[in-house]
Amino acid sequence: MDIIQAAKQARAAAIQLAAIDGATKNQALQAISEALLENVERIKAANAIDLKNSEEQGLEAPLMKRLKFAEEKLQDVVDGIKSLIGLEEPVGKVQMQTELDEGLILTRIACPIGVIGVIFESRPDALVQISTLGLKSGNAVLLKGGSEAKETNRILFEIIREASVKAGIPEGWIVLLESREDVNQILGMDQYIDLLIPRGSNAFVSYIMKNTNIPVMGHADGICHVYVDKTADIELAVEVVTDSKTQSVAVCNALETLLVHKDIASAFLPKLKKSLEAKGVAIRGCERTQKLIEVQAATEEDWKTEYLDYILSIKIVDDLEEAINHINTYGSGHTDCIVTDNQESAEKFMMLVDSGNVFHNVSTRFSDGFRYGFGAEVGISTSKLHARGPVGLEGLLIYKYRLCGHGQVVNDYATRKKSFTHKRLI
Amino acid sequence: MDIIQAAKQARAAAIQLAAIDGATKNQALQAISEALLENVERIKAANAIDLKNSEEQGLEAPLMKRLKFAEEKLQDVVDGIKSLIGLEEPVGKVQMQTELDEGLILTRIACPIGVIGVIFESRPDALVQISTLGLKSGNAVLLKGGSEAKETNRILFEIIREASVKAGIPEGWIVLLESREDVNQILGMDQYIDLLIPRGSNAFVSYIMKNTNIPVMGHADGICHVYVDKTADIELAVEVVTDSKTQSVAVCNALETLLVHKDIASAFLPKLKKSLEAKGVAIRGCERTQKLIEVQAATEEDWKTEYLDYILSIKIVDDLEEAINHINTYGSGHTDCIVTDNQESAEKFMMLVDSGNVFHNVSTRFSDGFRYGFGAEVGISTSKLHARGPVGLEGLLIYKYRLCGHGQVVNDYATRKKSFTHKRLI
Numbered sequence: 001m002d003i004i005q006a007a008k009q010a011r012a013a014a015i016q017l018a019a020i021d022g023a024t025k026n027q028a029l030q031a032i033s034e035a036l037l038e039n040v041e042r043i044k045a046a047n048a049i050d051l052k053n054s055e056e057q058g059l060e061a062p063l064m065k066r067l068k069f070a071e072e073k074l075q076d077v078v079d080g081i082k083s084l085i086g087l088e089e090p091v092g093k094v095q096m097q098t099e100l101d102e103g104l105i106l107t108r109i110a111c112p113i114g115v116i117g118v119i120f121e122s123r124p125d126a127l128v129q130i131s132t133l134g135l136k137s138g139n140a141v142l143l144k145g146g147s148e149a150k151e152t153n154r155i156l157f158e159i160i161r162e163a164s165v166k167a168g169i170p171e172g173w174i175v176l177l178e179s180r181e182d183v184n185q186i187l188g189m190d191q192y193i194d195l196l197i198p199r200g201s202n203a204f205v206s207y208i209m210k211n212t213n214i215p216v217m218g219h220a221d222g223i224c225h226v227y228v229d230k231t232a233d234i235e236l237a238v239e240v241v242t243d244s245k246t247q248s249v250a251v252c253n254a255l256e257t258l259l260v261h262k263d264i265a266s267a268f269l270p271k272l273k274k275s276l277e278a279k280g281v282a283i284r285g286c287e288r289t290q291k292l293i294e295v296q297a298a299t300e301e302d303w304k305t306e307y308l309d310y311i312l313s314i315k316i317v318d319d320l321e322e323a324i325n326h327i328n329t330y331g332s333g334h335t336d337c338i339v340t341d342n343q344e345s346a347e348k349f350m351m352l353v354d355s356g357n358v359f360h361n362v363s364t365r366f367s368d369g370f371r372y373g374f375g376a377e378v379g380i381s382t383s384k385l386h387a388r389g390p391v392g393l394e395g396l397l398i399y400k401y402r403l404c405g406h407g408q409v410v411n412d413y414a415t416r417k418k419s420f421t422h423k424r425l426i
Numbered sequence: 427m428d429i430i431q432a433a434k435q436a437r438a439a440a441i442q443l444a445a446i447d448g449a450t451k452n453q454a455l456q457a458i459s460e461a462l463l464e465n466v467e468r469i470k471a472a473n474a475i476d477l478k479n480s481e482e483q484g485l486e487a488p489l490m491k492r493l494k495f496a497e498e499k500l501q502d503v504v505d506g507i508k509s510l511i512g513l514e515e516p517v518g519k520v521q522m523q524t525e526l527d528e529g530l531i532l533t534r535i536a537c538p539i540g541v542i543g544v545i546f547e548s549r550p551d552a553l554v555q556i557s558t559l560g561l562k563s564g565n566a567v568l569l570k571g572g573s574e575a576k577e578t579n580r581i582l583f584e585i586i587r588e589a590s591v592k593a594g595i596p597e598g599w600i601v602l603l604e605s606r607e608d609v610n611q612i613l614g615m616d617q618y619i620d621l622l623i624p625r626g627s628n629a630f631v632s633y634i635m636k637n638t639n640i641p642v643m644g645h646a647d648g649i650c651h652v653y654v655d656k657t658a659d660i661e662l663a664v665e666v667v668t669d670s671k672t673q674s675v676a677v678c679n680a681l682e683t684l685l686v687h688k689d690i691a692s693a694f695l696p697k698l699k700k701s702l703e704a705k706g707v708a709i710r711g712c713e714r715t716q717k718l719i720e721v722q723a724a725t726e727e728d729w730k731t732e733y734l735d736y737i738l739s740i741k742i743v744d745d746l747e748e749a750i751n752h753i754n755t756y757g758s759g760h761t762d763c764i765v766t767d768n769q770e771s772a773e774k775f776m777m778l779v780d781s782g783n784v785f786h787n788v789s790t791r792f793s794d795g796f797r798y799g800f801g802a803e804v805g806i807s808t809s810k811l812h813a814r815g816p817v818g819l820e821g822l823l824i825y826k827y828r829l830c831g832h833g834q835v836v837n838d839y840a841t842r843k844k845s846f847t848h849k850r851l852i
Contacts, residue, residue, distance in 0.1 A: 014780075015750075015754060015778055015780055016778075018777065018778070018780070019774075019777045019778055098798070098799055100792070100797065100798070100799065104788065104792075106798055106799075113810050113811065114780065114810060194810045194811070195810070195811060209639065210639060213635065213636060215641065215809070215811045233833070236832070236833035239833055239835055240833060240835060242835075243835035243836055243837050247835070247836045247837050247840065324441075328441060346830070348445075350826075350828050351444065351445045352441055352442075352444070352445055354440075354441055354444070354540065355826065356826055356827060357826065357827045357829065358826055358827070358828050358829075359828070359829045359830070359831075360828070360829070360830040360831070361830065361831050361832050361833055361834075362530065362829055362830070362831035362832075362833070362834045362835075363834065363835045363836050365835075365836035366526070366530075366829055366834070366836055367827075367829075371526065371836070371839070371846065372524070372526070372532055372827070373524055373526065373532075373846065373848035373850075383641070384539050384540060384620045384621075384824050385539065385620070385621060385641045385811065385812040385824065386811040386812040388824050388825060388826065388827075389825075389826070389827045390827075398810050398811065398814050399814060399815075400776075400781065400782055400783065400784055400814065400815070401782060401783045401784070401793075401798070401814075401815045401816075402776050402784050402785070402786070403783065403784075403785045403786070403788055403792055403793075404772070404785070404786040404787065404788070405785075405786070405787050405788035406662070406787050406788075407659070407662035407665055407666060407787055407788070408787075408788045408789065408792070409665055409666060409668075409669030409673070409788075409789045409791075410669055410673045410789050410791035410792055410797070411669050411673050413797070414673065420797065420799065422799035424799075
């Protein structure tokens with residue numbers, strides 16, 4: 001079947017899937033999780049082939065790690081499906097209801113977006129996660145995985161497709177594309193695909209964004225900041241900064257640049273340096289920082305860099321305003337935190353910093369769908385439309401307006417024979 | 427000032443504007459409406475120059491009509507500003523609040539999108555409408571008007587800028603661009619502009635969508651349908667179809683294609699024909715339609731056409747499913763209506779038709795922000811992300827997550843020393 005044909009079928013399935021009740025979708029999710037567990041040996045065997053081929057082709061170690069799909073990762077995705085089943089049915093939820101006039105009722109209800117295209121690199125767990133999220137939210141999914149995970153993706157796809165269709169989900173709702181040329185075809189399919197979710201490196205996501213007219217949900221960068229204000233509790237600041245930088249370094253919500261108020265820098269920085277160096281963090285500092293602690297020099301380039309590594313850049317600022325300006329200039333709108341005992345400064349910071357997540361006195365690492373209690377995560381969006389910050393199921397939904405009446409015509413209102421009541425019901 | 431400089435200033439102003447309280451914004455709106463009324467003679471004089479120039483250049487009559495900005499239109503925009511002032515303050519509204527753990531509170535609050543670029547053709551009232559909507563929602567606006575309305579736009583812009591800045595709105599929040607070359611520069615400014623709203627013809631909106639990476643809110647087409655089911659009340663159907671087609675024809679929510687169930691066609695179509703011909707509507711029908719009433723032939727091309735004129739195409743279908751498929755194939759996802767006495771058919775239609783507005787037994791012309799009670803309208807969106815259907819102030823807002831604590835670090839949760847409560851507060 002060619003890709004256009006598959007996309008057309010996904011579009012048709014999406015229409016049907018939008019009308020499938022929550023119980024059927026949950027049964028399908030249950031069937032998928034059981035089938036995954038039953039087929040663990042087949043999945044491992046397929047994954048072993050991918051790992052062997054990739055090793056022969058010299059795939060880098062971090063990618064090899066992401067490619068590996070052992071019992072542990074399988075248990076994680078099965079747990080994820082269980083939590084999805086437990087979530088409230090999202091489709092059909094009434095968001096607002098207004099009586100426009102007697103017997104003329106407007107209702108806004110949540111509905112799926114339609115066909116979601118997902119393009120992901122090596123991680124096969126992403127295939128399971130995104131297709132089950134799509135199913136719960138009533139969307140058809142068109143998946144394009146990395147060629148290095150070809151065998152694993154193929155078996156995971158087959159298991160999900162078979163179990164879900166047997167449970168009553170319309171045939172064609174899930175499509176797996178395999179060849180590299182498919183990516184460019186997908187990018188041009190704005191007629192069939194409503195939303196693209198690229199998962200992978202920064203460069204990869206940026207490439208997708210620049211080469212398609214389809215709306216894209218993805219984050220391009222996570223240059224996160226902590227600003228330590230002059231009235232910060234120093235012990236607390238050391239803990240928050242250390243956790244933000246080191247709890248996990250290769251992630252988008254890790255701290256990259258620290259801003260410190262000039263009045264607290266001499267008391268704070270030596271203590272911070274000790275804590276960070278114990279964790280193996282290399283520090284780069286602005287000129288003023290270098291006068292207080294012995295560190296490498298930071299350049300303009302550092303303020304724009306997402307290290308994803310045990311490196312931190314530090315800049316001393318004159319005041320809160322300079323910190324806010326720095327973040328709004330060099331940040332990526334992801335997650336930024338102020339450490340301060342001054343409530344007014346905290347309010348000002350959270351109001352004026354133009355980021356999806358603005359924190360006060362807590363680690364930037366909290367910026368995550370699971371920690372936020374969303375149950376499942378599509379990704380963390382740094383775009384400013386539709387969905388921002390950690391995106392749960394809600395990001396895969398839109399709404400439609402239903403208007404029900406008994407023959408009302410606009411002419412009666414235009415000629416003032418009748419008038420609107422606009423009474424909010426829900 | 428060059429355009430990049432202006433956009434940078436708008437970006438800086440947007441940050442400040444996001445933090446301006448509702449009372450100040452309402453005072454500014456009040457000041458704008460007073461200044462517009464005080465300067466009515468200057469506005470009329472400027473508009474007279476535009477009209478004269480455009481007439482000399484042979485501007486078409488409909489465009490001349492849209493260009494004219496007399497007392498009546500001024501009163502309309504002033505009324506619009508008054509209703510904006512009356513609306514609840516949208517910025518800072520708490521959308522949800524969760525206790526992640528004791529003393530660790532996550533709050534999602536509404537905030538402006540940032541810098542909105544608006545590109546509009548001849549209508550100067552669009553300038554006032556969109557800039558006051560931007561102000562109320564805390565967004566900076568970058569406006570590019572048509573050259574035919576140059577003088578009118580310039581004076582309206584000056585009045586709005588002066589009155590708002592005097593009332594405490596940050597300088598630079600509103601920018602007017604005038605030259606045609608500016609459009610292409612705007613399309614490339616994804617670094618500074620968060621959202622583009624093109625207002626104008628279909629071709630114009632499509633051009634914008636195809637030539638920018640900035641998210642666009644706009645509708646490309648309004649091919650609206652009414653489906654008359656076999657159990658429809660015939661009198662009611664005639665009224666709904668006539669109003670949908672003729673109450674105003676050059677608008678996106680007007681009916682373009684009528685679908686009729688085969689069992690009701692012979693009783694219904696002759697009555698409909700009489701009603702429509704009394705209003706001067708030319709009918710084009712499928713083969714089966716032509717056997718029942720004397721009309722021109724409709725071709726495949728008709729199903730794809732937005733006439734915006736006194737023309738209606740009619741197709742007879744075998745059943746509800748065929749009607750739904752026709753709409754999902756040829757429609758534009760704008761507004762589609764079923765006329766039926768069968769509640770089950772109505773539910774099925776509204777569930778399976780993939781449009782922003784799905785109606786039962788009412789005219790398609792109700793699909794409109796003012797009629798929906800939104801107070802003000804940005805436009806009607808046929809996109810499926812962010813905002814769909816008539817878009818009010820809400821479409822100019824996004825949200826940010828605020829997380830407040832007292833030194834919490836993720837490491838404590840990762841090592842299971844602490845655990846999340848995820849208690850929903852709001």
